[in-house]
Amino acid sequence: MPERGRPRTFDRAAALRRAMEVFWAKGYEGASLSDLTAAMGINSPSLYAAFGSKEALFLEATELYTRVEGTEIWSALEKAPTARQAIEWFLRQTAKAYSQTGRPQGCLIALGALHQDSSCGAICDDLRRRRAENREALLRRLERGVAEGELPADFDCGTAATFYATVQHGMSIQARDGASRSALLETVAGAMAAWIAMAGTGAA
Amino acid sequence: MPERGRPRTFDRAAALRRAMEVFWAKGYEGASLSDLTAAMGINSPSLYAAFGSKEALFLEATELYTRVEGTEIWSALEKAPTARQAIEWFLRQTAKAYSQTGRPQGCLIALGALHQDSSCGAICDDLRRRRAENREALLRRLERGVAEGELPADFDCGTAATFYATVQHGMSIQARDGASRSALLETVAGAMAAWIAMAGTGAA
DNA sequence: TCCTTTCTGTATTGATCGATACATAATTCA
DNA sequence: TGAATTATGTATCGATCAATACAGAAAGGA
Numbered sequence: 319m320p321e322r323g324r325p326r327t328f329d330r331a332a333a334l335r336r337a338m339e340v341f342w343a344k345g346y347e348g349a350s351l352s353d354l355t356a357a358m359g360i361n362s363p364s365l366y367a368a369f370g371s372k373e374a375l376f377l378e379a380t381e382l383y384t385r386v387e388g389t390e391i392w393s394a395l396e397k398a399p400t401a402r403q404a405i406e407w408f409l410r411q412t413a414k415a416y417s418q419t420g421r422p423q424g425c426l427i428a429l430g431a432l433h434q435d436s437s438c439g440a441i442c443d444d445l446r447r448r449r450a451e452n453r454e455a456l457l458r459r460l461e462r463g464v465a466e467g468e469l470p471a472d473f474d475c476g477t478a479a480t481f482y483a484t485v486q487h488g489m490s491i492q493a494r495d496g497a498s499r500s501a502l503l504e505t506v507a508g509a510m511a512a513w514i515a516m517a518g519t520g521a522a
Numbered sequence: 523m524p525e526r527g528r529p530r531t532f533d534r535a536a537a538l539r540r541a542m543e544v545f546w547a548k549g550y551e552g553a554s555l556s557d558l559t560a561a562m563g564i565n566s567p568s569l570y571a572a573f574g575s576k577e578a579l580f581l582e583a584t585e586l587y588t589r590v591e592g593t594e595i596w597s598a599l600e601k602a603p604t605a606r607q608a609i610e611w612f613l614r615q616t617a618k619a620y621s622q623t624g625r626p627q628g629c630l631i632a633l634g635a636l637h638q639d640s641s642c643g644a645i646c647d648d649l650r651r652r653r654a655e656n657r658e659a660l661l662r663r664l665e666r667g668v669a670e671g672e673l674p675a676d677f678d679c680g681t682a683a684t685f686y687a688t689v690q691h692g693m694s695i696q697a698r699d700g701a702s703r704s705a706l707l708e709t710v711a712g713a714m715a716a717w718i719a720m721a722g723t724g725a726a
Numbered sequence: 727t728c729c730t731t732t733c734t735g736t737a738t739t740g741a742t743c744g745a746t747a748c749a750t751a752a753t754t755c756a
Numbered sequence: 757t758g759a760a761t762t763a764t765g766t767a768t769c770g771a772t773c774a775a776t777a778c779a780g781a782a783a784g785g786a
Binding site: 525526527528529530531564565567568571572 | 730732733
Binding site: 526529 | 775783
């Protein structure tokens with residue numbers, strides 16, 4: 319069923335990816351329509367026809383970010399054979415992703431919109447929800463470790479999930495400050511040192 | 523030597539404090555001149571006469587924040603008898619400060635301006651410098667712990683300072699997400715668990 | 727009292743914000 | 757081929773941005 323009317327002359331998916339990069343680098347409020355249209359290679363009427371509004375474009379961009387940029391970080395959680403390795407791989411992939419050159423540093427979900435009082439309530443709510451989901455994913459993996467007997471029954475999964483999620487948020491700010499990969503890995507080393515004490519299981 | 527000309531009719535220090543609270547809640551770019559003048563109870567010409575520009579006002583506000591709001595957090599570093607207690611008090615004071623009601627949550631220095639690409643280069647540089655100073659303060663306290671024999675000679679002060687500074691940054695985002703004090707203290711507990719492994723000294 | 731200096735309030739500046747009106751171009755359907 | 761539909765480019769909308777011009781008010785110095 320071919321579409322009616324004049325066909326679109328730009329690649330919607332490619333334009334969305336460019337928009338994601340602009341939001342990633344500048345945040346929701348810091349990214350102006352001029353920034354977006356310039357990066358996307360289109361005029362504002364095309365943007366509004368294809369995406370609806372700046373807010374809707376941002377929500378699509380974060381969805382793309384979650385689906386594309388976060389896969390290596392979060393798939394590590396599932397692939398790792400133990401909870402301990404899951405957390406360590408998760409943090410190491412974070413350090414790697416946050417220090418890659420040629421793209422914005424840190425995480426769009428963590429840094430995209432932190433000041434609720436502005437006119438971006440829905441944006442802040444969406445990012446907050448995604449951050450909460452990240453903690454939930456950590457929590458589930460830790461609880462699996464308890465269920466499988468890797469971790470003691472009294473292991474405090476909630477505390478550990480909160481802690482590691484918070485460490486990852488901090489790494490976004492660290493990365494924005496220009497931290498090298500080795501500096502980010504120092505944070506990982508510190509966070510994994512906590513594991514030893516929390517789980518009572520040594521060995522590196 | 524009395525001042526020439528018509529005297530100012532508002533309290534400059536009180537107005538600066540109001541401005542600090544607005545920047546704290548909304549960030550540098552999110553705080554408009556209208557927001558600022560409304561909170562300060564003055565008109566924009568008075569703001570410019572007294573502070574110079576929005577940028578200069580922000581720099582004064584961060585200086586005030588560092589001097590007033592951070593004292594309990596950073597004085598804990600010096601007062602604590604051991605490096606271990608210094609870090610723990612530092613984190614506990616952070617959890618307490620970041621979860622106080624009736625004021626913005628999280629840290630102005632950590633959250634005030636994270637997107638450099640905007641037109642706020644000097645602002646971002648100033649905040650980044652202050653964040654680096656915070657890590658340096660942690661580093662000095664840890665090195666003192668080594669010098670005093672509390673910590674082993676091969677204790678990696680740099681890694682630990684980076685780690686704890688990053689945890690504090692993460693706690694700002696956690697606080698912005700509405701985390702309760704007990705949730706922030708979970709992060710503190712996780713971070714202090716790392717101490718046991720890093721320093722090789724147990725006991726709570 | 728008059729002059730100088732500084733602050734205050736009103737009104738406004740040019741620039742930029744997010745979002746659209748409108749005419750034209752390009753396609754499908756009948 | 758003509759009508760309907762959708763996209764594009766130009767040009768612009770009212771609102772808001774940070775920052776000021778200007779005239780009047782309130783002080784000290786002469």
